[in-house]
Amino acid sequence: MLALDKKDTTLFLIVLAAVIFAPFLLNPFPEGSELAQFNAGYPDLLQRFLIFGIFAIGFNILFGLTGYLSFGHAAFLGVGSYAGVWMMKLLTMNVVPAILMSIVFAGLFSLLVGYISLRRSGIYFSILTLAFAQMSFALAYSVLTPITNGETGLQLALDDPRVLGVSQVNGSIPPTNLFGLPMRESFELTMGGWVFTFNAGYYLCAVFMMVAFYLAIRIFRSPFGMMLRAVKSNQQRMNYTGLNSRPYTLAAFVISGMYAGLAGGLMVAMDPLAGAERMQWTASGEVVLMTILGGAGTLIGPVLGAGFIKYFENIFSKINDNILHQWFAFLPDGLEDALVFVIHPFIGKGWHLTLGIMFMLIVIFLPGGIVEGFRRLAQIGRRGTGGGKKSADAVPAPAE
Amino acid sequence: MGILEVNDVNKRFGGLQALNSVTLDVEEGKVHAIIGPNGAGKSTLLNCFVGRLVPDTGTVMFNGQSLLGIKPHEINQTGVSRVFQTPEIFEEMTLIENVMIPAFAHRDGAFKVNFWGGVSEEGEVGDRAEAMLAQVDLADKKDTLAGSLSRGDKRRLELAMCLVQEPKLLLLDEPTAGMSRADTNNTIDLLKRIGEMGITKVVIEHDMHVVFSLAHKISVLAQGTVIAEGLPDEIKGDPRVQEAYLGGAHV
Structure with missing residues (x-):
């Protein structure tokens, strides 16, 4: 199907099903129950899963295939966001031009950054991309205030022209929409104790996510993708084999920059404001974490990594001492307090600590990320039933 | 001359x-x-x-x-193709991929963005690569990773990579x-x-x-x-x- 082989088709269909039914799947606990706080099936977070999934898929095309570790990809996401908001200010609240232009502008910017940064490889390349991203952040924060609105962030205003649409409706800014369908529109389905929310914006993200994922599969399986893996494996041999590695790495860089731009565009399509902090180095670092955590060089890994980190950031951080006390209420008071005291640093605002520990454990014990974890489980399962064939792409990508 | x-x-x-x-x-x-x-x-x-x-x-x-x-x-x-003193091959890739890369370089030149078609659809290049592996007696290992070969096999692989470019x-x-x-x-x-x-x-x-x-x-x-x-x-x-x-x- 879709000109993919059987394995890839299966993977694509599983991801498609997971994305379509995510509002169900991620809301396993009934409303009002004690565990309802672990539900991730609300639109804001679901959108974020997909948007950062797209960002990580794109990043993986560069890092996972060519091994070039960029520390500046958030800059492209930021440029995409600014471009998107400007389209909404100047043209229309319809998200289509905003998303298209965010891809175009991020692509152009990544062409410039990539052209210069790719003159070096290894750590020097990483530092160059980091320098570019930090420069972009600083510019967006201060010098380019007329374009970016500095530290306040770029917002829509009532008197924006919006030449293709309307500036305001009944004294307020019209919502972001897709040919009239507002992105914030949701349909709520109540079944027994459960409430499921199906959001228009989420499903728009889902369409882009599936297209982005499909494109990534095609790239991975193409001769072009093979050349990108050759860059990672042995660039010298590649050059002595008559292949010019520079344009290959630049193409990968620009493609991943455009993915980042798409993510930025979708962000503003869901919530039309763009701030400079989106370009900061911590944001660039986050996508590196997502990719490595999920499994660099694998198709699905980056999406899993993105989901994992975003879940932690939004759900784990909500657990506080009160909740812990509730959980451990059955214990004797002294023990309860001691346990809460021990766990306290790891929850709530301390979620970074937990994430950091998990990241270290994964990098040390599962260098291929979450995907390698699944693969090992599958192998153990298969060993039980005999067999255990190792496929060619089952090679764990080393964390670099 | x-x-x-x-x-x-x-x-x-x-x-x-x-x-x-x-x-x-x-x-x-x-x-x-x-x-x-x-x-x-x-x-x-x-x-x-x-x-x-x-x-x-x-x-x-x-x-x-x-x-x-x-x-x-x-x-x-x-x-001009060169076999190096220490074999320069794509260790993390399979033998057939190792030979297909130079075959693509020979057919498509130094750079081509062909990301739409799959490698598996490139029958002609695949066949050429496989035939070349057979010439150096490595055809039966075509899906193993090049890094796992013995030194002698690596050299023969590198030779095949050069020869496939004619x-x-x-x-x-x-x-x-x-x-x-x-x-x-x-x-x-x-x-x-x-x-x-x-x-x-x-x-x-x-x-x-x-x-x-x-x-x-x-x-x-x-x-x-x-x-x-x-x-x-x-x-x-x-x-x-x-x-x-x-x-x-x-x-």
């Missing part, structure tokens, strides 16, 4: 004159061996042919075109270094077989057995200078060669 003409090439590294007015003339379709003691400048000379080093003075002409000042991938695209000139840097006698003989047989394809070869070699089995013509390099040149029989008897290279020992 040879296919590869090296004229008065000099290369200096600091105080060391690595190549001193080297002149070579490699005839088309022949096997030209370059021998010499360690540090004679053999590898330096080869590096000047593939764009890794640029000589200080002199010219290197291949098929009437200068190879100096152009990039390694451009040199390869003119028809080069006009093949440069071999010590193709049997570190091999057992049996592996060496296999490699000689293999090189003889591909000799029938009419590819011009320049071979750097220490092993006299290999040199005298393969070469049509031999140049002897010592301290960066060509001290003798001729047919294998002439070189065997040349006293200067015995002196400089063989240390007076009988061959």
Whole structure:
């Protein structure tokens, strides 16, 4: 199907099903129950899963295939966001031009950054991309205030022209929409104790996510993708084999920059404001974490990594001492307090600590990320039933 | 007129004159061996042919075109392939992929963005690569990772990667270094077989057995200078060669 082989088709269909039914799947606990706080099936977070999934898929095309570790990809996401908001200010609240232009502008910017940064490889390349991203952040924060609105962030205003649409409706800014369908529109389905929310914006993200994922599969399986893996494996041999590695790495860089731009565009399509902090180095670092955590060089890994980190950031951080006390209420008071005291640093605002520990454990014990974890489980399962064939792409990508 | 003409090439590294007015003339379709003691400048000379080093003075002409000042991938695209002293292969990739990459480079040139069609749809390139693996007796391992091969197999793989490009000139840097006698003989047989394809070869070699089995013509390099040149029989008897290279020992 879709000109993919059987394995890839299966993977694509599983991801498609997971994305379509995510509002169900991620809301396993009934409303009002004690565990309802672990539900991730609300639109804001679901959108974020997909948007950062797209960002990580794109990043993986560069890092996972060519091994070039960029520390500046958030800059492209930021440029995409600014471009998107400007389209909404100047043209229309319809998200289509905003998303298209965010891809175009991020692509152009990544062409410039990539052209210069790719003159070096290894750590020097990483530092160059980091320098570019930090420069972009600083510019967006201060010098380019007329374009970016500095530290306040770029917002829509009532008197924006919006030449293709309307500036305001009944004294307020019209919502972001897709040919009239507002992105914030949701349909709520109540079944027994459960409430499921199906959001228009989420499903728009889902369409882009599936297209982005499909494109990534095609790239991975193409001769072009093979050349990108050759860059990672042995660039010298590649050059002595008559292949010019520079344009290959630049193409990968620009493609991943455009993915980042798409993510930025979708962000503003869901919530039309763009701030400079989106370009900061911590944001660039986050996508590196997502990719490595999920499994660099694998198709699905980056999406899993993105989901994992975003879940932690939004759900784990909500657990506080009160909740812990509730959980451990059955214990004797002294023990309860001691346990809460021990766990306290790891929850709530301390979620970074937990994430950091998990990241270290994964990098040390599962260098291929979450995907390698699944693969090992599958192998153990298969060993039980005999067999255990190792496929060619089952090679764990080393964390670099 | 040879296919590869090296004229008065000099290369200096600091105080060391690595190549001193080297002149070579490699005839088309022949096997030209370059021998010499360690540090004679053999590898330096080869590096000047593939764009890794640029000589200080002199010219290197291949098929009437200068190879100096152009990039390694451009040199390869003119028809020069090289087998390295330590095999340079794509260790993390399968054997068939290792051979398909140069096959693509041969067909599509130095750069092509073809990300829509799958590798598996490239039947013609795949078949060529597989046939080439069969020629070097590695067809049964085509889906294993290149990094897991023995050193001898890696060399044969690298040879297949060069041959699939149908080069006009093949440069071999010590193709049997570190091999057992049996592996060496296999490699000689293999090189003889591909000799029938009419590819011009320049071979750097220490092993006299290999040199005298393969070469049509031999140049002897010592301290960066060509001290003798001729047919294998002439070189065997040349006293200067015995002196400089063989240390007076009988061959």
